[in-house]
Amino acid sequence: xxxxxxxxxxxxxxxxxxxxxxxxxxxxxxxxxxxxxxxxxxxxxxxxxxxxxxxxxxxxxxxxxxxxxxxxxxxxxxxxxxxxxxxxxxxxxxxxxxxxxxxxxxxxxxxxxxxxxxxxxxxxxxxxxxxxxxxxxxxxxxxxxxxxxxxxxxxxxxxxxxxxxxxxxxxxxxxxxxxxxxxxxxxxxxxxxxxxxxxxxxxxxxxxxxxxxxxxxxxxxxxxxxxxxxxxxxxxxxxxxxxxxxxxxxxxxxxxxxxxxxxxxxxxxxxxxxxxxxxxxxxxxxxxxxxxxxxxxxxxxxxxxxxxxxxxxxxxxxxxxxxxxxxxxxxxxxxxxxxxxxxxxxxxxxxxxxxxxxxxxxxxxxxxxxxxxxxxxxxxxxxxxxxxxxxxxxxxxxxxxxxxxxxxxxxxxxxxxxxxxxxxxxxxxxxxxxxxxxxxxxxxxxxxxxxxxxxxxxxxxxxxxxxxxxxxxxxxxxxxxxxxxxxxxxxxxxxxxxxxxxxxxxxxxxxxxxxxxxxxxxxxxxxxxxxxxxxxxxxxxxxxxxxxxxxxxxxxxxxxxxxxxx
Amino acid sequence: xxxxxxxxxxxxxxxxxxxxxxxxxxxxxxxxxxxxxxxxxxxxxxxxxxxxxxxxxxxxxxxxxxxxxxxxxxxxxxxxxxxxxxxxxxxxxxxxxxxxxxxxxxxxxxxxxxxxxxxxxxxxxxxxxxxxxxxxxxxxxxxxxxxxxxxxxxxxxxxxxxxxxxxxxxxxxxxxxxxxxxxxxxxxxxxxxxxxxxxxxxxxxxxxxxxxxxxxxxxxxxxxxxxxxxxxxxxxxxxxxxxxxxxxxxxxxxxxxxxxxxxxxxxxxxxxxxxxxxxxxxxxxxxxxx
Numbered sequence: 105x106x107x108x109x110x111x112x113x114x115x116x117x118x119x120x121x122x123x124x125x126x127x128x129x130x131x132x133x134x135x136x137x138x139x140x141x142x143x144x145x146x147x148x149x150x151x152x153x154x155x156x157x158x159x160x161x162x163x164x165x166x167x168x169x170x171x172x173x174x175x176x177x178x179x180x181x182x183x184x185x186x187x188x189x190x191x192x193x194x195x196x197x198x199x200x201x202x203x204x205x206x207x208x209x210x211x212x213x214x215x216x217x218x219x220x221x222x223x224x225x226x227x228x229x230x231x232x233x234x235x236x237x238x239x240x241x242x243x244x245x246x247x248x249x250x251x252x253x254x255x256x257x258x259x260x261x262x263x264x265x266x267x268x269x270x271x272x273x274x275x276x277x278x279x280x281x282x283x284x285x286x287x288x289x290x291x292x293x294x295x296x297x298x299x300x301x302x303x304x305x306x307x308x309x310x311x312x313x314x315x316x317x318x319x320x321x322x323x324x325x326x327x328x329x330x331x332x333x334x335x336x337x338x339x340x341x342x343x344x345x346x347x348x349x350x351x352x353x354x355x356x357x358x359x360x361x362x363x364x365x366x367x368x369x370x371x372x373x374x375x376x377x378x379x380x381x382x383x384x385x386x387x388x389x390x391x392x393x394x395x396x397x398x399x400x401x402x403x404x405x406x407x408x409x410x411x412x413x414x415x416x417x418x419x420x421x422x423x424x425x426x427x428x429x430x431x432x433x434x435x436x437x438x439x440x441x442x443x444x445x446x447x448x449x450x451x452x453x454x455x456x457x458x459x460x461x462x463x464x465x466x467x468x469x470x471x472x473x474x475x476x477x478x479x480x481x482x483x484x485x486x487x488x489x490x491x492x493x494x495x496x497x498x499x500x501x502x503x504x505x506x507x508x509x510x511x512x513x514x515x516x517x518x519x520x521x522x523x524x525x526x527x528x529x530x531x532x533x534x535x536x537x538x539x540x541x542x543x544x545x546x547x548x549x550x551x552x553x554x555x556x557x558x559x560x561x562x563x564x565x566x567x568x569x570x571x572x573x574x575x576x577x578x579x580x581x582x583x584x585x586x587x588x589x590x591x592x593x594x595x596x597x598x599x600x601x602x603x604x605x606x607x608x609x610x611x612x613x614x615x616x617x618x619x620x621x622x623x624x625x626x627x628x629x630x631x632x633x634x635x636x637x638x639x640x641x642x643x644x645x646x647x648x649x650x651x652x653x654x655x656x657x658x659x660x661x662x663x664x665x666x667x668x669x670x
Numbered sequence: 671x672x673x674x675x676x677x678x679x680x681x682x683x684x685x686x687x688x689x690x691x692x693x694x695x696x697x698x699x700x701x702x703x704x705x706x707x708x709x710x711x712x713x714x715x716x717x718x719x720x721x722x723x724x725x726x727x728x729x730x731x732x733x734x735x736x737x738x739x740x741x742x743x744x745x746x747x748x749x750x751x752x753x754x755x756x757x758x759x760x761x762x763x764x765x766x767x768x769x770x771x772x773x774x775x776x777x778x779x780x781x782x783x784x785x786x787x788x789x790x791x792x793x794x795x796x797x798x799x800x801x802x803x804x805x806x807x808x809x810x811x812x813x814x815x816x817x818x819x820x821x822x823x824x825x826x827x828x829x830x831x832x833x834x835x836x837x838x839x840x841x842x843x844x845x846x847x848x849x850x851x852x853x854x855x856x857x858x859x860x861x862x863x864x865x866x867x868x869x870x871x872x873x874x875x876x877x878x879x880x881x882x883x884x885x886x887x888x889x890x891x892x893x894x895x896x897x898x899x900x901x902x903x904x905x906x907x908x909x910x911x912x913x914x915x916x917x918x919x920x921x922x923x924x925x926x927x928x929x930x931x932x933x934x935x936x937x938x939x940x941x942x943x944x945x946x947x948x949x950x951x952x953x954x955x956x957x958x959x960x
Contacts, residue, residue, distance in 0.1 A: 141894075142869035156872060157865045164862055205865040218865055 107170070107231045108162025111408070113446065114227060116633055117453040118154060123223065126457055127151065129464035130221045140213045154224040160204050161228045168200050169235030176236065176361035177529050186349035188316035194361045197239050201232075202271030207246055211253060215261070216269035222460035223453060226401050230452070233405025237533040238359035240405065241313050244398040248274035248321050251391045252340065254466070255378035260340060264319055275317035276391055277309045277367065284311075285546055287323065287384055288333040292369060294324035302373040303339055305347070308366070313540075315365025316350050318343050321391070322374060323383050338383035339374035347372030358532030393490070395541040396498040397459060400452045403501035403537045407445045410505075410512035410530040414438060417525075418515050434515060439642045441508045443626070446639035448501035450625040455493040462486040489563055492554040495547035496618045502537035503544060509534040545611070552610040556598065560617040561591060567624035572631045579627045579644050583620060586648055589655040590616045602663050609661065612654040619647035673729040673827065675719045676783060678776060678791035678804070679712040679748060681741040685796050693928060706740065708747055711792025713860035715853040719790050720752035720861065722825045730754045732786075734779055736764060736772065742876045745899050749871040750863035757783070757900040758876050764904065766916030769798070773806035775914060778907040780811060788830060789850040793818060801852070808850035815850040816843055820857045876901040 108114055127150045134150075136143035144150035172193030179191040190198070201207065210225040211217025233240040249268045252261060268274070283289040292307030305324055309315070320341040327335035341348065347370050354364040378387055415438055418429035428434045465483035468475065475483065509531040513520035520527045538544045554560055564587050572580060593616055597609045623644045630640035683704035685692070691703040716733070723729040733748040733756035735741050745756030759779050767775065780786065789808070794801035801817075808815035820835040823842060831844040835854045873890050874897040880888055891897045904914055912918060939945040953959045 142866045144869075145890075152872070153869045156868045160863050160865060160868065200862055203864070204862040205867070218869075 105166035105170075106159060106162040107165040107234050108158040108227075110162075110166075112635060113449060114158065114231070115155070116629070116635070117449065118158065118224060118227060119151070120223075120453065120457065122457050122461075123151065123221070126221045126223055126460045126464070129461060129468075130219065132468075136213055136219065143213060143219070154220060157206065157209075157218065157220070158224060158227060158231065161201075161206055161231050164197075164200050164204060165231045165235030169197050169232060169239055172197055173236040173239075173361075173529070174526065176238065178360075180360045181353055181363040183350050183353055186351075188314075188350055188353065188363045188365065190363070191361055194239060194242065197236065198242060198271060198273070201243065205269065207271055208249065208265075208269040209246070211249055211265060211268060215249075215253070215265035217265075222463060223456045226397060226452065226456040229398055229401035230405045230408070230449075233402040234409045235405075236361060237402055237406045237409075237530070238361035240398075240402045241359065241362040242273055244395075244402070245274040245276065245314055245317065247394045247398055248276055248319065248391065250394055251321060251338075251387055252377065254390065254470075255338075255387050256340065260375055260377065264340060264342075267319070272318035273314055274319045274321070275312055275314045276395070277312050277315070277320050277322040278388060279311045280308060281310050285543065287388065288331075288336075290323050290325060290336055290384070292322065292324040294326040294337060294339060294374065295328075296326075297373075300373065303376060305339065305341065305369040305372040305374050307369050308351075309369070310366050311354065312365045312367055313362055315363065315367050316343070316348075320348070321377065322369075323388055324374075326376075326380055326383075333384040334381055336383040336385075336388075337380045338377040338387045340377050341372055341374040345373040356536075358529070358535055392541060393459070393494050396494050396547075397452075397455060399537055399541045400448070400455065400494075400497040400501045403505035403534070404445065404449045404452050406505045406530055406534050406537070407441075407448060407501070407508040410509040410527060410534075411438075411441045411445050413525065413527050413530070414441065414512040414515040417519075421517075428515070437511050437515060439638065440646060441511050443639040443642035443646060444504040444508055446629070446636055447622040447626045447643050448497075448504050450629050450636075451493065451497045451622050452501060454625055455490065455497045458486045458490040458493055462490050488554070488559055492551060492559050492563060493621075495542075495550035496614065496621060498542065499538075499544045499547035499551070499614070500618050500622060502534075505534040505537050506531075548611045548614045551614045551617070552606070555590075555613050555617045556594060556606070560621065561587070561594075564590075564617075564620055564624060567621075567628060570628060570631075572628070576627055576631055576640070579623075579630075579640060582644050582648050583623050583627060586616070586620045586623065586651045589651050590620055593655050593658045596658050596661075600661070600663055604666060605661070605663050608666055608669075609658055612658060616651050616654050619651050623647040673726050674783075674786045675722055675729060675731045675788045675790060676780065676786045677712070677716050677719045677731060677733045677748065677753065678789065678807070679716065679733055679735050679744050680709045680792075680795045681706050681735065681737050681744045682709045682795050682797040683707075706743070708744055709792050709795045709797075711794060711796075711853060711855050713792070714855060714857040715790045715792045715851070716748055716751060716753065717858050717860040718819065718822050718851070718853050719788070721822050721858075722788060722790075722830075723752070725822075725825055726827070729787075732756055732783065734759065734776065734783070736760070736767075736775060736779075739876070739878050742879055742899055742901075745876075746871060746874050747863070749874060750868045751861055752864070752867070755874075755896060755899070757902060759902050759907070760876075760878075761903040761905075761914075763911065763914050766919060767914065768919035768921035769800050769802040769806055770920060771914055771916075771918035773803050773810055774918060775904075775907065775909060776803070776807045777810035778909045779902060780807070782902070782907060785848075787827075787847045788825070789813070789848065791850070791852055793852045793854050804850060804852035811848075811850070813848050813850055814845045815852070816845055817852045819851045819853045871897065873897050874899050 124147055127147050137145050176191045176193040181188050181190050208217040209220045213219050229244050232243045246268055249265055252264055280290055294303045294305055297304050322339045322341055323336055324339055325335050326337040349368045351366045351368050418434055419427055421428050512527045513531055516527055597606055626640045626643045629636040683701050684707045694700045719731050723731055731753040733745050733753045735744040736759040742758050764775055791804045805815055816832045818834045819832045821833040823831040829844055829846050834841045835856050875891055876899045
């Protein structure tokens, strides 16, 4: 079994036409050629390496992670003397991936990274999540290295980044008992110790994924007397420096292999990352965007696992003299699961490409290269699209993972409710996806501005301008109608001239934009490959009806109606 | 390199998941229906070789495989996991070799590769299950052998200490080098392919593979000696033609029976403790369990 090579859709997205640009930019004219014997000579060489490394990860996910997942779910991690001991399977997963040299995928080669584009990096996260969604957190936290790379000093980069490849794990320590969605309330105190030349951290963090990591990024209050986000800075802590104790591990519904820790910091030494006071405003926001993309990948991986389990079962289970997949009630469910899965994956890689290209431009600027006006315009466009797409991806893919795993149990019937099949685990694992790294409700907050200001509409227009096969024209016509409904609804809500009414309807508007964007993406996938044709038809049908539903609600909305909901 | 470890590895049809089309009408293996894989116990041997290399300064791992042109994949796969290079022994004259002819051919290749310190291979291959090739090769070379190796205890320039997996226990033995080790499937699993090694060695090729490759690949391999997989024919080995392939194989297959498992009788029991007890006793007395 191999979770990369058994999935044609992955190969399809990895070979998207935009990849040439992504790879060319990431490799900066293939400048590492000759400097490192594993650096690619050209685009084809790089793509070939991407595929080969995806195969390694697909192999390990199928034959190690997936096999260990059930035991890990039962066993879970434990706390011994203030430190975390992973479940046996979790440790094995981590060791095998470390020995495969696949940590530090996106880091530059000078830090022992593979310098891969963000697209295969995200794909690796999807593949790992299909094997074990809980483990995907430990794997995915290597994203912290990206923040260190982008914002920390050269000294800190040299000190920490090369260790990622050796399997040193990371954590991002943000949440506190009184600071969950509202991170401005963070209280963990950072004081500078002149004698030691280090910052000292004191306080408590809660719900910290992989909290006993080797390398921690900690959000803390460095400016005494402040109470909002502007008093927060970002720090890096090395576990070897001591001072952090794991007080307990949460007992969770799902992703049980991933240790969720409550931490006590007692004079824990730390170094400042970047500039003071920019902790929340700049660095956490950047890290959070990466983490949201990671949750998107995790969601798609879980959906893939659940859909496959349901499809297999529906084909094997016979009732009333035939396989249950032959009943309309069942095949409709499966078709919609598949359509949601394909649409989630499509927006996942569309977002990954936008993030990848905007990161590459940012790297050029960081290295002091001067951009042409066209390049600058393009960089802005990719950044805007990344900002719009990230919350839409996070919200849609995680909600769909919940719907798909729910349906997967339904298709299994009573059997699915039992621990005998993995679908109940997928269902439990999926539940956190709409919550952490920003709830779906917060994704709406992050996305609504770009829906109201026309960014979403512009992106949709760009999709509408792409050439398509004639047989897809009816789908395009429907999608254009959805777009018109969206624009009309946006105008209606804006016309209400009431901020609360905008907040009240924000989710509907963001969803309308989401259905239209995802619908366009799957349709364009179908334009490149027939394997997405059915999903395009099913998703656009479904999206149209959902858009119509929201449009209807908004058309009959009146400001005074909000009172009934209070 | 002062210390040379040679891994003998074989490409085999994957007989672990045999479907209906695994055998042809004439009773021979339908190779087209079975994917070619790295013989599982040879992977255990490769892991042990890599562990030896980690313990000895300046050691190199060379993989030797005998088979058709596509078996070069075994050498590349080994390089992805930790080997330094390899050699494909390939010639139509080797076809149809039994264990005697195979071990003769391998011994001639190893003479050519000499000096070596450790020869290491899997206990047996899943297509033949004879467990004879390793021991016969050691005999022909006149070196000691340690079979059924499960764990590497120690290795230095002069000797190797190994734990052997026996039917009813474990035996620790020490042998002087050079020596041949055959590794049991209960030994440590082989590490995965390493991403960076894959990128470093993916273009490695034999001369035959290069003959049909494009100019870019030819130039790439020409520039980097570590990408050049050696390829030896019967002539290169200076082998006695009468001892090769079918001609050198006294083992003749007389007949092959296709065993089809059919159930002959069914036994229906009720769900009482007494009948389950009866079933257990029957299974134990017929040695099906226990």
